[in-house]
Structure formats: structure tokens, C-alpha cells
Amino acid sequence: MDADRDAVPDDIAALREALAVERAKGLEIAAELAIARAKVSEDEARASWP
Secondary structure (H helix, E strand, O other), X not given: OHHHOOOOOOOHHHHHHHHXXXXXXXXXXXHHHXXXXXXXXXXXXXXXXX
């Protein structure tokens, strides 16, 4: 949506839809980050095992 930032929709329904899309992207990124952090934590725990 970077290229479309100057072309913001005027109607409420389109704005709500755009907001929902951006929120979904944020949630997806947050989930990916949580998975990556869990993998790092697991790797660190395994590295400290005897």
C-alpha cells in the first residue's frame, strides 16, 4: 500500500477495508516474529543441554 498512500479512499467502507487489511498484515507479522523468537529460544535451550 506504500504506492497508494497518496490515493487514500474517501468512503468509510473502503477505509475500513483498508484498515482491516493492514491490521491483518500486522497480526501476521507479529505471529511470524513470535515463531522466530520461539525457535531462537528453543535453539538456545538445546545449546545449553549437556
